[in-house]
Amino acid sequence: MTSLGAIFKLYRGHxxxxxLSGALVGVMAIIYFLWSQRVYGWIEDMMTLWLIVWMCQAxxxxxxxxxQVVSPLAGILPGYRRDVALVAxxxxxxxxxxxxAWIVSMPxxxxxxxxxxxxxxxxxxxYLVTVVIAYISVPILVFLSYGTLLLLVTRILDILDMVxxxxxxxxxxxxxxxxxxxxxxxxxxxxxxxxxxxxxxxSWPLYRSVSTALSQDAAYVPxxxxxxxxxxxxxxxxxxxxxxxxxxxxxSGLVFLGASGLFMGYIMFSQGHGFYAKPYGNFxxxxxxxxxxxxxxxxxxxxxxxxxxxxxxxxxxLTGQWGMLLALTxxxxxxxxxxxxxxxxxxxxxxxxxxxxxxWVYLFFTLVFSQMLLAWIVYATTLSxxxxxxxxxxxCIVFVMGEVWSIPSLTLxxxxxxxxxxxAIGAWFGRVAYDRWCRKEVAP
Amino acid sequence: MNNVIHARSVDKAYGNKKVLSGxxxxxxxGTVIGLLGRNGAGKTTLLKSVLGLIRVDKGTxxxxxxxxxxxxxxxxSRIGYVxxxxxPYPWLQAxxxxxxxxxxxxxxxxxxxxxxxxxxxxxKAARVGSLSEGEAQKLAIILxxxxxxxxxxxxxxVASLDPVSRRDFLRMILETVAERPCTVFFSTHITSDLExxxxxxxxxxxxxxxxxxxxDELKDMVKxxxxxxxGVIPQDFGGVGILSRRVQGNDGVFTVRGYSDSLRPxxxxxxxxxxxxxxxxxxxxxxxxxx
Numbered sequence: 001m002t003s004l005g006a007i008f009k010l011y012r013g014h015x016x017x018x019x020l021s022g023a024l025v026g027v028m029a030i031i032y033f034l035w036s037q038r039v040y041g042w043i044e045d046m047m048t049l050w051l052i053v054w055m056c057q058a059x060x061x062x063x064x065x066x067x068q069v070v071s072p073l074a075g076i077l078p079g080y081r082r083d084v085a086l087v088a089x090x091x092x093x094x095x096x097x098x099x100x101a102w103i104v105s106m107p108x109x110x111x112x113x114x115x116x117x118x119x120x121x122x123x124x125x126x127y128l129v130t131v132v133i134a135y136i137s138v139p140i141l142v143f144l145s146y147g148t149l150l151l152l153v154t155r156i157l158d159i160l161d162m163v164x165x166x167x168x169x170x171x172x173x174x175x176x177x178x179x180x181x182x183x184x185x186x187x188x189x190x191x192x193x194x195x196x197x198x199x200x201x202x203s204w205p206l207y208r209s210v211s212t213a214l215s216q217d218a219a220y221v222p223x224x225x226x227x228x229x230x231x232x233x234x235x236x237x238x239x240x241x242x243x244x245x246x247x248x249x250x251x252s253g254l255v256f257l258g259a260s261g262l263f264m265g266y267i268m269f270s271q272g273h274g275f276y277a278k279p280y281g282n283f284x285x286x287x288x289x290x291x292x293x294x295x296x297x298x299x300x301x302x303x304x305x306x307x308x309x310x311x312x313x314x315x316x317x318l319t320g321q322w323g324m325l326l327a328l329t330x331x332x333x334x335x336x337x338x339x340x341x342x343x344x345x346x347x348x349x350x351x352x353x354x355x356x357x358x359x360w361v362y363l364f365f366t367l368v369f370s371q372m373l374l375a376w377i378v379y380a381t382t383l384s385x386x387x388x389x390x391x392x393x394x395x396c397i398v399f400v401m402g403e404v405w406s407i408p409s410l411t412l413x414x415x416x417x418x419x420x421x422x423x424a425i426g427a428w429f430g431r432v433a434y435d436r437w438c439r440k441e442v443a444p
Numbered sequence: 445m446n447n448v449i450h451a452r453s454v455d456k457a458y459g460n461k462k463v464l465s466g467x468x469x470x471x472x473x474g475t476v477i478g479l480l481g482r483n484g485a486g487k488t489t490l491l492k493s494v495l496g497l498i499r500v501d502k503g504t505x506x507x508x509x510x511x512x513x514x515x516x517x518x519x520x521s522r523i524g525y526v527x528x529x530x531x532p533y534p535w536l537q538a539x540x541x542x543x544x545x546x547x548x549x550x551x552x553x554x555x556x557x558x559x560x561x562x563x564x565x566x567x568k569a570a571r572v573g574s575l576s577e578g579e580a581q582k583l584a585i586i587l588x589x590x591x592x593x594x595x596x597x598x599x600x601x602v603a604s605l606d607p608v609s610r611r612d613f614l615r616m617i618l619e620t621v622a623e624r625p626c627t628v629f630f631s632t633h634i635t636s637d638l639e640x641x642x643x644x645x646x647x648x649x650x651x652x653x654x655x656x657x658x659x660d661e662l663k664d665m666v667k668x669x670x671x672x673x674x675g676v677i678p679q680d681f682g683g684v685g686i687l688s689r690r691v692q693g694n695d696g697v698f699t700v701r702g703y704s705d706s707l708r709p710x711x712x713x714x715x716x717x718x719x720x721x722x723x724x725x726x727x728x729x730x731x732x733x734x735x
Contacts, residue, residue, distance in 0.1 A: 240547070307532040309497060311548045312521035315514075442497040 007087040011064065020057040024095070027053055028102050035106045054095070061088055069188070082189035089185055237317070238324040241308075290333030291370050291377075294326055306442045315438045323434040326374060334367045361407055361415060368419050369403070372426035379433035382440050446473050447506075448595050448627045449494055454503035456489055456651075463489045464500065465651035471629060471644075473594075476621055477656075478638035479631040481648035482734050487631040488528065490648065491599050494629070495525055508595060521549060524588030526598045531580050534573025538566055538583055542590070549591035560586045560616075564609065577604040585613060589620065596620070598630035602637055610637065617641050635726040645726070647733055654733060659726070666729045667703040668722040671696040673715035687732040699724070699732045 011017050027050040034043050068074065068084040302308075302322060309318065376396045383392065403422065410418065449471040456464040463486040471477055481487045492498040494507050496515040505512040510519045533541060542561070546552040561568060564582045566575075575583065581604045588596060596617075602610045618641055620626055632638055638645060639659065646656040655662060666687070671677065677696045681689070685702040694717070700707075703721070712719050724732070 304532040306497060306527060310495065310520060310523070310525050311545075312517040313548070314517050317517070439499075441499055442492060 004083055004087055007068070007084050010068070011061075011087070011091060014060075014064065017057070017060055017064070020053060020060060023053045024050070024057060025098075028099075032102065032106060054099075057095070058092070061091060064088075069191070081191050085185050085188035089181065234320055234324050235328070238321045238328060241321060241325050290330050290337055290366070291373055294329040294333050294370075294374060302437075305438075305440075309438075309442065319431075319434045319438040322438070323430060326378075326434075327371065327430075330370055330374060331367075334370065337366070338363055365403075365407065365419060365422075368422045368426060371430060372422060375426060375430035375433040378437050379429070382433070382436045447471060448473050448475075448508060449629065450504070450506040451494075452504040454493070454505050455501045456486070456493060456498065457501060462651055464493070467503070467652050469646065469653050469656060471627060473627055474621070474625050475644050476617065476628040476642045477630075477644040477646055478642035479629065479646050479648060480633075480635070480638070480730050480734075481631070485648045485734075486651055487648055488599055491597055491629070491631060495523065495597060496520075521551075521591065522594040524591065524593035524596045526581070526584045526588045526596075526601050528599045528603070529577075530584035531572060531575075534571060536572050537568065538570050538572060538575065539568030541572055541583070542568070542587065545587045546590060551592060552590055553592050554590075556592075557586055557590045560589070564612065578606060578609060581605060582609060582613075585616075589616075592624070594626060596626060596628045596630075598628070598632075600631055600633070602632065602634060610634075614641050635730055639726050647730070649734055662729060663723060663726070665703060666699065666701050666724055666732065668724055668728075669698045669700060669703075669711065670720040670722065671698065671711070671715055671717065673717040675716070677715065688735065701733070 027046060031043060031046045031050060034040075034046065065084060065088045069081055074080045074084070309315070313321070373396065376392065380392050403418065406418075407415070447470045449469060451467055451469040454464050454467040454469075455462070467490070469490075479487050479490065489498060493500050493505055494512055496507065496512045499513045507515060508519045508522055510516060515523075533544070536544065538561075542557060546554065546557075560582075564579075564586070566579060566583055566586070570579075572580065572583070581601065585598075585601060588598075602613055605613060614637055617628055621628065628641075630642075642659060644657065645659050645662055647654045655665075673694045673696070676693055677691050679691055681691060681696060681698075685700050687699040687701050689699075690697045708719055708721060
C-alpha cells in the first residue's frame with residue numbers, strides 16, 4: 001500500500017502550492033486584522049482576493065491530483081488512487097477547517113454558516129472540474145473560467161446576499177457538495193479500466209486531447225487559401241493567417257455564443273441588485289469577452305510558431321502581421337460585445353439607466369484596455385520565471401483596476417486624455433511584446 | 445568559400461546546462477551530411493540554431509551566407525525543414541496545408557508534390573490532426589521539398605516511417621541530390637540509413653563536433669585490433685587514440701581511432717605476436733566514439 005505520508009510530501013514540496021497556501025493564510029490574516037480594526041471598506045475587496053487565491057489553490061490541487069491519477073504508478077500500486085484521493089480531500093478539508101475557524105473567530109460575521117458553504121462549494125467544484133478537465137476542451141474550460149470570473153466580479157458579499165435570499169438554495173448547495181465529494185472519493189478509490197470516467201481521466205495532457213478533438217471533421221475549414229505571396233500590405237498578409245485559423249473562427253463563435261448567454265444571465269441576475277453600479281465588475285466583464293475571443297482565435301495559429309518562422313517571412317514582418325491579426329480580431333470581438341451591450345441592456349434596462357451607470361464609458365475603455373491586456377499576456381508568455389510572470393500580472397491588475405476606479409470621478413477631457421495615453425502605452429507595449437515573442441527561441 | 449553552413453566557436457547553454465560548446469562545423473554546398481550523436485548530445489539544438497529558431501550564445505553561425513538568427517525571407521525560401529513530431533495546424537486538411545505552404549513560395553513544384561502525395565498515399569482530404577505519425581512525417585517531407593530548396597534540414601526524418609517509406613525517403617534524397625545541387629543536413633539514429641545516403645558524417649559529442657568528414661575516411665580511421673601477444677599484455681597497453689580495450693592475459697581487443705597502415709608493423713614488433721585488424725560498421729564506430 002502506498003504511504004499516505006509520501007503522497008502528502010508531493011504537496012509539501014511543491015513551491016507553487018506552498019506559495020498559494022502562504023498567500024491564503026496572509027490574506028486571511030489581513031482580513032482578520034481589518035475586521036478587528038473595523039476597517040470595513042476594504043474587506044469586500046480582500047474577500048474577493050481571498051476567494052481568487054483559494055480557487056487558484058483548488059485548481060492547482062486538482063491539477064496535482066490529476067497528475068497523480070494518470071501516473072504509471074497509479075496503475076501498478078494497489079490502492080494508489082484511493083490514497084491520492086484521500087490525501088487531496090484531506091488537504092481540501094484542512095483548508096475548509098482553517099477557513100471555518102477563521103470566520104468563526106471574527107465576531108459579528110454575517111451568516112458564517114452559509115458563507116462557508118457557498119465558498120466551499122465553489123472551491124470544491126473548481127477542484128473537481130480540474131480533475132476531469134482533460135476531457136473538456138479549451139472552449140468549455142474558458143466558459144468555466146468565465147463563469148467563475150463572473151461570480152468574482154459580482155463580488156463575494158453580493159453572492160452571499162443572493163444566497164441568503166433564495167429559499168432552498170443553501171440546502172441544495174449543501175446536498176450537491178456533499179454528494180459530489182462522496183461520489184468523487186468513491187469513484188476514484190475504485191477506478192479501473194472499463195469504468196465510464198476512466199478514459200477521460202487518462203486523456204492527459206490537455207493539449208493533446210484538445211488537438212485531437214479539434215482535428216475531427218467538426219472544424220470549419222476555408223475552401224480556398226489565397227496565395228500569401230500575392231498579398232500586399234500588412235492587413236492583407238495578416239488576413240492570410242486569419243484564414244488558416246479555420247476552426248479557431250468556429251471556436252470564437254462558440255465563445256461569443258457562450259458569452260452572450262452568460263451576459264443575458266448576468267443582466268437578469270444583476271437587475272434589481274444594483275450590480276451595474278459596480279464599476280470594476282462591469283469593466284472586467286466587458287473586457288474579458290473580446291480578450292477571450294482574440295486569444296482563442298489567434299493562439300491556435302501562433303502555437304505553430306516554429307512552422308511559421310520557417311516560411312520565407314522575416315521575423316520583423318511576422319511580428320507586424322501577427323500583431324495586426326490580434327488587433328483586428330480584438331476589434332471584431334469588441335464590436336460583437338459592444339453591439340450586445342447596446343442592444344440587450346438597452347431593451348431590458350432602458351437607455352437612461354445605461355447613461356446613468358456610464359456603460360458607454362466602460363465600453364470605450366474596454367477597447368483601450370483589452371489591447372493593453374493582450375500585449376501584457378503576450379509579453380508574459382515570453383517569460384520563463386513564474387515569479388516574474390506573477391509580478392507582471394499583479395502590476396497589470398493593479399494598474400487596470402486603478403484606472404477603472406478613477407473612471408466615475410473623471411471629467412470628459414480627463415477621460416479622453418487618459419484613454420489616449422493608455423492607448424498609446426498599449427500600442428507601444430504591444431509592439432514590444434510581439435517583437436519579443438517572435439524573437440523567443442523555439443525550444444528543442 | 446562555398447559553405448552552406450559555417451559555424452565557429454559556437455556555444456549554447458540552457459541555464460547552467462551547456463549544450464553546444466566551442467562547436468566548429470563547415471558544410472560545403474552539395475554535401476549530404478548525417479549528424480550522429482547520443483540522446484541529449486545537442487543535435488536538435490544545432491539544427492534549430494542553423495535554421496535560426498534558436499539563438500546561439502557565442503560564436504559565429506552562418507547559414508546560406510547569412511547570420512542564422514537573422515535569416516532573410518530570401519534565405520528562408522531556400523531552406524526546407526522537417527522537424528521531429530511535425531503536425532502543424534491539425535484542423536487543416538492535408539491538401540489545404542499544401543496549399544497554405546505553397547502560397548508562400550513563388551517557385552513551387554506542384555507536380556512533384558502531387559506525385560509524392562500519390563506515391564506515399566497521403567489523403568489530401570484528411571485532417572492533419574488525424575494523420576498517423578508516419579503519414580504526418582511523410583507530409584512534412586513532401587512540404588519541405590515542394591519549393592525545391594537548396595538546403596534540406598531533417599531532424600530524425602525516418603523515425604516514424606515504416607521500412608518501405610524509409611527506403612522511399614532515402615531514394616528520394618538520392619534522386620533530389622542527383623537532379624539538382626542540394627545540400628542535405630540530417631540527424632538520425634539509424635546508422636544504416638546514413639551509410640546508404642550520406643557522403644559525410646558528423647559526430648556530435650560533448651557539445652562539439654568530434655568528427656566531420658567522409659564516411660570512408662571515418663571507417664579507415666577507426667579500426668578494431670585483435671592482438672595475440674607472446675607474453676601477458678599489460679592492462680594499460682596502448683596510448684592516445686584507444687577508444688576501448690579488453691585485455692585478458694595474452695589476448696587483447698582494442699578499438700583505435702587514428703589507425704594507419706604504418707601502425708600494424710609497429711604493433712607486431714612490440715607485442716611479438718599476431719595482429720588482426722578488423723573493419724567496423726558505422727553503428728559500431730558510433731558506439732565506440734560516443735561511449
